[in-house]
Amino acid sequence: MSDVLDIYNIILLALAVFVFFKLRSVLGKRTGNERPPFDPYSKPAPDQRQQQQQRDNVIPLPGAATPEASQAETGEVVLDKVAPTGTALNAALRQILSADRSFEPEQFLQGARGAYEMIVTAFAEGDRKTLKQLLSKDVFDGFVTAINEREARGEVIESTFVGINKAEIVEAALKGTTAQVTVRLQSELISATRDRDGHVIDGDPAKVSEVIDIWTFARETNTRDPNWKLVATESAE
Numbered sequence: 001m002s003d004v005l006d007i008y009n010i011i012l013l014a015l016a017v018f019v020f021f022k023l024r025s026v027l028g029k030r031t032g033n034e035r036p037p038f039d040p041y042s043k044p045a046p047d048q049r050q051q052q053q054q055r056d057n058v059i060p061l062p063g064a065a066t067p068e069a070s071q072a073e074t075g076e077v078v079l080d081k082v083a084p085t086g087t088a089l090n091a092a093l094r095q096i097l098s099a100d101r102s103f104e105p106e107q108f109l110q111g112a113r114g115a116y117e118m119i120v121t122a123f124a125e126g127d128r129k130t131l132k133q134l135l136s137k138d139v140f141d142g143f144v145t146a147i148n149e150r151e152a153r154g155e156v157i158e159s160t161f162v163g164i165n166k167a168e169i170v171e172a173a174l175k176g177t178t179a180q181v182t183v184r185l186q187s188e189l190i191s192a193t194r195d196r197d198g199h200v201i202d203g204d205p206a207k208v209s210e211v212i213d214i215w216t217f218a219r220e221t222n223t224r225d226p227n228w229k230l231v232a233t234e235s236a237e
Contacts, residue, residue: 078105082169092172096179099221103179109167111228112183112217117161119230120189124159126151136218136231154196162188162208170214174221181228182216184236212236 079097082105083089097103115134122130126147132140150157164187171182189211192203203209216232219225 082106089169089172092174093169095174096172096181096221099174099177100179102226105169108181108217108228109169109183112181112185112215113164113167115217115228115230116164116167116185116187116213116215120187121159121161123147124157124191134230136229139230139233150193155201156194158192158194158205160190162190164188165210171216177220177222178218179221180216180218180231182214182232185213185215187211187213 076094076097079090079093083093093103093105118130119134121127122134123143123146128144128147131143135143164185166184166186168184169181170184173180187210188208190205190208192200192205195201212235214234214236215230217228218231219228
């Protein structure tokens with residue numbers, strides 16, 4: 001019986017030695033040159049800092065915006081693109097920006113373009129509901145009066161909006177808490193007015209005409225309403 005136990009002990013010892021050498025070959029042995037455990041909160045080593053600087057020096061692909069670039073394109077930097085530094089317009093826009101930090105001239109011009117098309121189209125169609133949302137009370141009353149008179153005469157406007165060639169801010173002011181921005185809009189329209197018998201009495205249904213308007217938009221900077229309304233219109237000669 002003891003001989004059987006000795007054989008088992010020898011087999012177990014051989015297995016233990018085999019497992020030890022197997023683990024040693026897989027895990028390796030400590031030499032004193034192992035890398036310390038990674039600490040995400042520690043300062044990078046000199047070679048790591050160098051690698052980080054190399055990554056920071058990589059030039060982003062065209063169109064890939066960076067936070068620094070995004071910040072540089074806002075606020076005063078954008079104002080200087082719209083109006084040269086030192087001009088009265090630049091100073092006025094800076095006053096508006098100081099009262100309304102969300103004001104962005106380029107975004108405003110985009111909105112003015114959209115509003116212009118909507119207002120011109122709504123006026124031709126007699127769409128009072130749309131006009132009421134985009135016009136101040138005084139301007140709305142003037143537009144509605146013109147629409148009422150046109151309809152009383154039985155006249156109809158046929159209008160096709162072709163597009164806006166140019167839109168630029170030409171004047172600005174901050175009056176109390178009211179911001180006002182005046183835009184010069186150069187557009188192309190096809191417009192003709194017909195009488196009740198269908199005869200063209202104004203314009204040309206087959207001709208694209210250039211129209212230049214100077215419109216002033218305003219909004220209260222002390223309210224959460226971000227919408228601007230048309231408060232004055234003028235046709236450039």
